[in-house]
Amino acid sequence: MNLWEQLSTGAHGLADHPFRTFLTMLGIVFGVAAVIAMVSIGAGAEREALEELKRFGANSIRVTARPVEGERLKEVVKKLARGLSVADAAFLRANCPFLEAVVAEKVTAEKVYAFGRKPLATVVGVDGGFLSVSRLEVAAGRFLTASESAEAAQVAVLGAGVASEVFGAGVGAAGNGAGGAEDACGQVIQVGRHRYRVVGVMREQTKGRGKLAIKSRDHDRDVYVPLPAAQRLIFPWPLEDKDEYHEVSGLWIAVREGYDLPAVRDTVMRLLKRRHREVDDLEALVPLEILQQSQKTQQLFNLVMALIAGISLLVGGIGIMNIMLASVNERTREIGVRRAMGAARRDIVVQFLAESSLISLIGGALGILVGIGLSLGIAAYTGWTTVIPASAVLVAFTVSLTVGIVFGLFPAIQAAKLDPVIALRYE
Numbered sequence: 068m069n070l071w072e073q074l075s076t077g078a079h080g081l082a083d084h085p086f087r088t089f090l091t092m093l094g095i096v097f098g099v100a101a102v103i104a105m106v107s108i109g110a111g112a113e114r115e116a117l118e119e120l121k122r123f124g125a126n127s128i129r130v131t132a133r134p135v136e137g138e139r140l141k142e143v144v145k146k147l148a149r150g151l152s153v154a155d156a157a158f159l160r161a162n163c164p165f166l167e168a169v170v171a172e173k174v175t176a177e178k179v180y181a182f183g184r185k186p187l188a189t190v191v192g193v194d195g196g197f198l199s200v201s202r203l204e205v206a207a208g209r210f211l212t213a214s215e216s217a218e219a220a221q222v223a224v225l226g227a228g229v230a231s232e233v234f235g236a237g238v239g240a241a242g243n244g245a246g247g248a249e250d251a252c253g254q255v256i257q258v259g260r261h262r263y264r265v266v267g268v269m270r271e272q273t274k275g276r277g278k279l280a281i282k283s284r285d286h287d288r289d290v291y292v293p294l295p296a297a298q299r300l301i302f303p304w305p306l307e308d309k310d311e312y313h314e315v316s317g318l319w320i321a322v323r324e325g326y327d328l329p330a331v332r333d334t335v336m337r338l339l340k341r342r343h344r345e346v347d348d349l350e351a352l353v354p355l356e357i358l359q360q361s362q363k364t365q366q367l368f369n370l371v372m373a374l375i376a377g378i379s380l381l382v383g384g385i386g387i388m389n390i391m392l393a394s395v396n397e398r399t400r401e402i403g404v405r406r407a408m409g410a411a412r413r414d415i416v417v418q419f420l421a422e423s424s425l426i427s428l429i430g431g432a433l434g435i436l437v438g439i440g441l442s443l444g445i446a447a448y449t450g451w452t453t454v455i456p457a458s459a460v461l462v463a464f465t466v467s468l469t470v471g472i473v474f475g476l477f478p479a480i481q482a483a484k485l486d487p488v489i490a491l492r493y494e
Contacts, residue, residue, distance in 0.1 A: 091390045092430035094383020095470065098376050099434025099463045100441055105372035106459035107442035109365055111452035116358050126167075126324065127200070128332050129352045130339065131317040150348060152314040153294070155339055156194065159320070162338070165331055167321040170200045173297050174316040179229070179290055181256040186232040188290045190258055192297025192315075200319040203286060208252035208267030211293055219296040223263040225251060227271035228287030256290075263292060328353050380466065383430065384474035387423050391478035395419065399485060406487035415483040416476075423475020424468060431467030435460055 082088075132151040156171040163169075173192040178185065195213045198205070206227065215222055225233075234251040254265045272286050298314070322331050332351050339349055395402070402415060439455060446453040 087390060088426060091386045091426055092383075092433065094379055094386050095427055095430030095467050096383075096434040096437055098380035098383055098470075099431050099467050100438035101372065101376035101379055102463040102466070103435060103438025103455065103459055104441045104445065105369060105376060107438075107453040107455045108445065108451065109369050109372075110454035110456055110459075111446070112365055113362065114454055115452050116361055125355050126322045126328065127354055128320040128322060128328065128335065129317060129354070130320060130335065131350055131352070132315070133348050133350055150314060150343070151316075151318070151339075153194070153298075155342060156315070156318055158342065159318070159335065159338065163335065165323050165326045166335075167323045168196050168200050168319075169321075170194045170197045170319040171294060171315040172197065172317055172319065173294060173314070174284070175297065177259045179256060179258055181233045181254070184233055186229050186288075188226070188229045188288050189284055190297070191289045191291050192294040193291050194294045197291070197319065200321050203272070204270040205267050206270040208265070210267055211291060216293040216295060219293055219299050221261060221263045221296055222266045222293070223256060223258065224267040224269060224291040225256075225265055226269050226285075226287045226289040226291075228285065229290055230268040258290065258292065328355055332356075380470050383467075384470040387426055387471055388474040388478060390426075391419060391423050391475050392481070394422070395478050395482040395485075398482075400491065402482055402485050403487050403489070403491035406485070407491060412483035416479040419479035419482050420472060420475050423479070424471045426475075427467045427469075427471025430471075431464045434467065435464060438463070 130151070153171050156169045159166055159169045171194040175190045175192070177190040179188040179190060193211065195211075195216050197203075198210045205224070208224070210224055211222060214220075230251045233256070234254065251265050251268050255262050256265060257263070269286070269289070269291075294315070320335065322328060332353050336349065336351050340347070343349070405415065406412075438460075442453045442455055445451060
């Protein structure tokens with residue numbers, strides 16, 4: 068009897084008890100589905116983190132100002148500290164040769180008005196070189212120039228979301244600005260009490276889930292203006308008010324290739340803290356370092372989920388062994404007849420292994436479908452990115468088949484060891 072006939076015989080044997088066979092498969096189905104869902108969630112999270120790191124820059128450091136209140140405010144008043152400032156950025160550029168660029172920004176809650184609308188927007192004053200350090204791209208028009216920044220010109224660049232809301236500007240994440248994006252350039256908007264001429268529209272940012280917790284705001288809702296203009300026209304000096312203690316909100320720092328980011332971060336923070344009279348009013352983030360921590364957490368999560376999936380497959384394997392032992396007991400007389408007609412022990416082993424393998428194969432196929440459906444369902448319900456690697460499907464399917472063979476081997480050997488004479492007398 069060839070392998071195809073063995074499989075056909077095994078399939079008929081399983082079809083005699085369809086409900087029992089289905090229940091036996093469930094452990095394999097759940098185990099394979101859990102493996103695929105786990106891997107897809109982990110791979111999706113890693114892809115989002117890598118994309119966010121790519122947008123922010125693998126060699127970047129972000130220094131942000133901390134709110135000043137309570138005991139920290141008393142310390143500021145006592146030490147006459149001035150907070151994060153443009154002078155800090157200039158100091159780092161002049162004294163840190165390992166830094167490629169240092170760009171200051173100021174985030175404000177100033178309101179934006181345009182054509183009778185009040186779009187949801189964040190006005191951001193930016194220093195020169197912001198575009199290269201932030202890795203953001205312009206879709207239509209241009210970005211702010213160095214001369215406009217030096218002259219505190221009243222010009223602005225709109226984020227894709229703001230432009231779309233006000234002008235109907237369709238700006239894709241990969242395509243060029245079209246229609247309304249071009250129309251937005253040259254228009255005039257009002258920021259607070261002052262008018263600004265729009266010179267450009269930014270490209271829409273990919274909608275990441277913020278796995279690295281770096282970019283806390285939606286850049287598509289930014290309205291960029293020159294930092295000096297923002298300081299002069301939007302948020303006035305001096306900074307005695309605790310809410311305006313910091314002259315700028317943060318520094319975008321690009322580190323030259325070949326330098327250790329954590330060490331550079333520590334050096335920068337020591338220099339700034341010394342300039343701030345040892346007041347703890349700053350914090351620094353290293354995206355690459357956060358990514359590495361995120362990957363360690365993800366690895367732990369994958370390990371726990373793998374153990375859960377493994378337990379499910381183990382239970383499925385035990386179920387297969389149990390049902391095959393029951394099948395051997397039910398078909399003892401059939402085994403005796405086959406042996407009496409000349410079937411070798413190897414033929415009996417192959418027959419029962421074919422049945423257990425079919426249970427695993429069908430269960431694995433159903434598990435793959437359930438796992439893919441579960442991954443898509445999780446993505447649709449939670450908004451997470453899920454990626455289903457072909458290797459994960461192949462591994463899950465291979466493991467399920469292996470479980471069927473391993474746990475079906477013992478019952479198959481037990482069936483082959485039956486004495487034909489005793490088996491024929493079995494009732």
